[in-house]
Amino acid sequence: MFYILCPYCGEHREEEEFHPKxxxxxxxxxxxxxxxxxxxxxxxxxxxxxxxxxxxxxVHAVGCRKFFNITRHTVSYEILEVYKMGEQxxxxxxxxxxxxxxxxxxxxxxxxxxxxxxxxxxxxxRGTKV
Amino acid sequence: MQRYSGFxxxxxxxxxxxxxxxxxxxxxxxKEYDVIIVGGGGHGLATAYYLAKxxxxxxxxxxxxxxxxxxxxxRNTTIVRSNYLWDESxxxxxxxxxxxxxxxxxxxxxxMFSQRGVLNVGHTLQDMRDIQRRVNANRLNGIDGEVxxxxxxxxxxxxxxxxxxxxxPVMGASWQPRAGVARHDAVAWGYARAADALGVDLLQNxxxxxxxxxxGQIHGVHTNRGDIGSKTVGCVTAGNSxxxxxxxxxxxxxxxxxxxxxxxxxxxxxxxxxxxxNHVHGYISQSDKGDLVIGAGIxxxxxxxxxxxxxxxxxxxxxxxxxxxxxxxxxxxxxWGGIVDTCPDACPIISKTKVKGLYFNCGWGTGGFxxxxxxxxxxxxxxxxxxxxxxxxxxxxDRFNTGALIDEHGAAGVAH
Numbered sequence: 447m448f449y450i451l452c453p454y455c456g457e458h459r460e461e462e463e464f465h466p467k468x469x470x471x472x473x474x475x476x477x478x479x480x481x482x483x484x485x486x487x488x489x490x491x492x493x494x495x496x497x498x499x500x501x502x503x504x505v506h507a508v509g510c511r512k513f514f515n516i517t518r519h520t521v522s523y524e525i526l527e528v529y530k531m532g533e534q535x536x537x538x539x540x541x542x543x544x545x546x547x548x549x550x551x552x553x554x555x556x557x558x559x560x561x562x563x564x565x566x567x568x569x570x571x572r573g574t575k576v
Numbered sequence: 577m578q579r580y581s582g583f584x585x586x587x588x589x590x591x592x593x594x595x596x597x598x599x600x601x602x603x604x605x606x607k608e609y610d611v612i613i614v615g616g617g618g619h620g621l622a623t624a625y626y627l628a629k630x631x632x633x634x635x636x637x638x639x640x641x642x643x644x645x646x647x648x649x650x651r652n653t654t655i656v657r658s659n660y661l662w663d664e665s666x667x668x669x670x671x672x673x674x675x676x677x678x679x680x681x682x683x684x685x686x687x688m689f690s691q692r693g694v695l696n697v698g699h700t701l702q703d704m705r706d707i708q709r710r711v712n713a714n715r716l717n718g719i720d721g722e723v724x725x726x727x728x729x730x731x732x733x734x735x736x737x738x739x740x741x742x743x744x745p746v747m748g749a750s751w752q753p754r755a756g757v758a759r760h761d762a763v764a765w766g767y768a769r770a771a772d773a774l775g776v777d778l779l780q781n782x783x784x785x786x787x788x789x790x791x792g793q794i795h796g797v798h799t800n801r802g803d804i805g806s807k808t809v810g811c812v813t814a815g816n817s818x819x820x821x822x823x824x825x826x827x828x829x830x831x832x833x834x835x836x837x838x839x840x841x842x843x844x845x846x847x848x849x850x851x852x853x854n855h856v857h858g859y860i861s862q863s864d865k866g867d868l869v870i871g872a873g874i875x876x877x878x879x880x881x882x883x884x885x886x887x888x889x890x891x892x893x894x895x896x897x898x899x900x901x902x903x904x905x906x907x908x909x910x911x912w913g914g915i916v917d918t919c920p921d922a923c924p925i926i927s928k929t930k931v932k933g934l935y936f937n938c939g940w941g942t943g944g945f946x947x948x949x950x951x952x953x954x955x956x957x958x959x960x961x962x963x964x965x966x967x968x969x970x971x972x973x974d975r976f977n978t979g980a981l982i983d984e985h986g987a988a989g990v991a992h
Contacts, residue, residue: 447886462887466877468831487977491829491920495818497880520832521880 448523450504453530454512467503469493470515497521499539577773580684599765600772605779608805609637611959612797613812614784614820616640618649618760619937619944620812621767621778622952623959625683628774630953631960636776637806638768639799641783645764648814651914652945653837653859653871655850657694657755659721660987661710664970665923666717671967672950673719673754679949685766687758688864692849694755695729697899699744699855706986707750714752722751732849735902743898744856757850757861763948787824787934794933810935810959815880815915817938826929829976830917830939833874834884836892838911840903842866851899854986858895867909870896874916874942883913916941921981922988926955926968935959936973943988 448461475481475489494500500520505513517527517535527537578584578597588596611627613620616638627633640646656676658669680687698704707723714721725748730738738746772778779801786798787809796805813820821828843866852859859871872892875884889911897904919925919939924947926937937955940947954965964972975981 461885483977483979487979488827491976492827493829493831495828495830495832495878495917496822497816497819500878502877518877520878523879523881 448525450516450525451528452506452509452512453514453528454510455506459506459509463506463508465505465507467505467513470501470503496539499526499537499542501535501538577684577769580686599769600778603777603779605637605782605799605801605804606635606777608796609777610635610806611808611810612636612804612806613638613810614797615647615812615814615816616642616644616764616768616778616780617647617812617814618645618764618767618948619814619940619951619955620810621645621764621771622948623810623812623937623955624776624778624952625767625771625774626953626956627960628771628776631956633960634775636771637779637804638771638776639779639782639784639797639804641781643780644768644778645761648914648916648944649760649764649948651835651837651912652760653861653869654757654760654863654945655694655755655852655859655861655871656689656758656946657752657850658719658946659694659696659710659714659750659752659755660984661713662982662984663717664982665984665987666714666719667967668924668950668954668971669947670717670719670950671953672947675949675953676758677754679758679763679766683766683770685762685769687762687766689756689758690864691754691756692861693732693751693753694850694852695724695732695749695751697729697749697851697853697855698747699853700747703855704747707748710987711750720752720754722753724749724751733847733851735846736851736899737901746899755850757863759864760945763945767948767952784820784823787931789824789931789934792930792932794931808933808935808959808962810937810955812937812955814938814940814944815917817917817936821929821936821938824929824931824934826931826936828917828925828936828938828973829920830925831878832880832915832917833877834879834881834913835874835916835942836872836884836889836911836913838870838872838889838892838908839863840868840870840906841909843868843906846902853895853899856895856898858892858899860896860900868903868906874918880915881913882915916944918942920976922984923982924951924971925973926951926958926964926971927973928964929973941988 451458502516624638658673660666698707711721711723726738729749783800784797788795794809815832818830847862850861918941925939954968957965
């Protein structure tokens, strides 16, 4: 069960308010009429399916109904980052790997957490809600 | 291989069942095999068995990173049916169904295949139209099927709430009498034992860490127990297929999702068939042990964690209680998740790849168990001949670029 910070509402809400909408940052081909079958099929159907850090599109379906992005780990399910449409992720698989090399693992900016993980983040959220 | 029989059971009873032969060997990997199968689940083991039995290729290794049948083979809800809409998938699943019907004899292992029938319940007018269309298509393809009205459903399943007062009243169902359930673990073990007896090496605790590819041709795999060579490699790794494909530099139209299931405490026999509902979204059967086996839908997000979210399970149990008010106080015993690799058109990928000699059999999504014998059979034929079996050919990965999709979302048991 996720506890997700909507970047537009600025509040943590339960997963049931949201819908996952698949991989984020997929650009529609600029010139669809002149796109080959291979390119069009790749755009429609072929997806990254990483075992690790993944950037996803979500919608706050029964809240503000806005789309936004989540960077999440697909094994631990930890939410690493939430950011608005049009923005780029600050945490990626590459940035995490290099951070891990330079020092101990230190990820996330607090505040977004799955239930069942450490509750320090949940405390943060209570602070931000008021 | 020591054959199993009633006589053998009596004979071994005299020695207190202490002298049974081990079901399979635990061999050390050879340097080179004719064919390597990556993934020791039901589909992989079935592929190895049919390679040895039907094509005489016995120098085969099945490489499994954990233990045999420990992934989705052990996590599904054991339903077997073949009532799919389109000709391509109907051919594939019906091929599997025919093999199921003789499987226990074929591999000398009781897979407890029980043809207790499957009901796909309809709750709306559109459901019923879709059911009629699907059953008609099934019958044209020689697959048994009937359309039942609400009374017909009630006669088959007296404990189901088929009254008009239900929130989503049952209007009818499709009924496939030949469908049913099978003991999932026994399927993996039976295939493993039969394949081993024909000379196949089952390499457990062996993890593939990379593919050896030179000049667009596969030459083997890297594993944690050293390199193993082969010019033909079949990858049958279910939820992990996207990761395996990436190792080989291939992109797949797959997304891996958690799919959850749960079982109740054992109760006395009360449900002698399988009931599935796409509309309220739940499916249920009762195992021979007595527990109710309940399948949920997939969680919408990608995940490899073999666990899903609580609301998904809650939603499923709401549907079950809606259909079966009598189960409202049954306690659940265990709940778990598996990783399913779903395809955009809810059909599998059984295909060659751009790497010569490397084949993939994946994308079974939420419904791979029922196809285990058929999938293994056609995949083995394809590996043996180097040409895709006619039943497997439409499931090529090319269909996502040519547009020749096989849209089975309607007949897939789980909405995704």
